[in-house]
């Protein structure tokens with residue numbers, strides 16, 4: 001097993017680092033400019049094959065990209081990760097050629113933004129319990145229901161939405177649909193006022209008697225749950241990369257801060273240096289887990305265990321690093337506009353979405369005990 005990136009991946013990593021530092025802004029509004037610049041570089045469809053308008057790059061390189069962007073602006077990292085892993089991959093893996101032609105090149109070049117709508121008020125961790133209905137009608141389906149906490153809600157141009165044809169029949173009636181932004185009956189709510197990741201819009205998505213033609217059903221009737229679950233492995237590695245980028249940002253900030261303090265004559269005591277050593281060690285462990293999971297996915301092998309381990313470990317580390325780094329930097333880091341405060345606020349959501357870290361533990365244990 002190789003423990004280093006290839007020459008080419010190292011070159012790309014430098015390119016992404018430079019891009020993130022020089023071109024990604026850290027403002028506080030929806031980061032449309034960041035998405036436009038990412039699109040110019042081809043980063044909105046980085047792992048999408050060239051024949052569908054993407055860059056055709058390997059999955060690990062895409063993960064390096066998400067890590068670097070998230071290091072500078074975790075909301076932008078979240079939007080691009082969702083757009084790619086669960087906004088564009090559904091079409092790539094399950095779309096008909098006609099559906100791919102219609103949407104994939106536009107998603108891959110960033111003309112369209114993709115979103116994924118699974119969660120409901122009573123169907124979060126237990127996604128199979130969803131209640132949004134799809135009633136067969138002439139030429140298609142009528143959808144009714146309400147999704148919640150949808151990343152890029154109201155901003156996205158294409159939503160992959162999951163609904164049930166007959167709830168009594170359980171997961172085997174869940175079906176996936178591709179729904180365009182301006183479809184009558186698709187009503188996004190106001191952005192949630194979240195504790196963090198505030199540049200990433202998260203909204204409700206009401207579906208009121210919304211007509212979807214058969215040509216916009218993704219996969220067969222009843223395949224929706226399988227589609228949703230199969231996308232989550234890749235999605236989780238993207239979230240793991242987000243966690244890795246955020247943990248790195250907090251630790252790198254703190255190292256620089258403490259070095260400056262030392263240069264100014266302040267002694268770094270042993271308690272502080274031990275905490276920093278522990279964080280730096282865990283960061284290396286997270287990096288290995290995340291890159292390894294990406295390698296396994298790229299190989300085509302099943303990667304549920306690796307993806308869950310990477311997601312759980314890296315996002316827990318992002319939260320721990322933000323918390324401990326605030327301690328290490330002291331009172332100055334308590335100010336609301338301090339970078340560490342932002343990492344602290346932003347680190348909570350990745351522990352929860354694409355399967356909470358408790359659910360990741362269930363996935364890992366299930367793989368171990370099967």
Ligand SMILES: Cc1cc2nc3c(=O)[nH]c(=O)nc-3n(C[C@H](O)[C@H](O)[C@H](O)COP(=O)(O)OP(=O)(O)OC[C@H]3O[C@@H](n4cnc5c(N)ncnc54)[C@H](O)[C@@H]3O)c2cc1C
Pocket residue numbers: 082115116117118119121123124125126148149150151152194197202349352353354355356357358359362
């Ligand atoms: C910022 C943000 C963005 C999001 N974006 C999207 C999106 O784009 N699309 C989308 O579909 N969803 C999205 N979500 C929703 C997210 O996927 C859900 O929040 C997540 O799946 C957890 O569901 P829940 O919040 O309903 O928690 P619940 O399922 O109600 O769980 C509550 C608590 O119980 C724990 N728990 C639940 N079941 C078990 C169990 N069996 N064993 C042990 N513990 C358990 C959970 O870990 C959690 O701690 C987003 C969420 C956030 C915060």
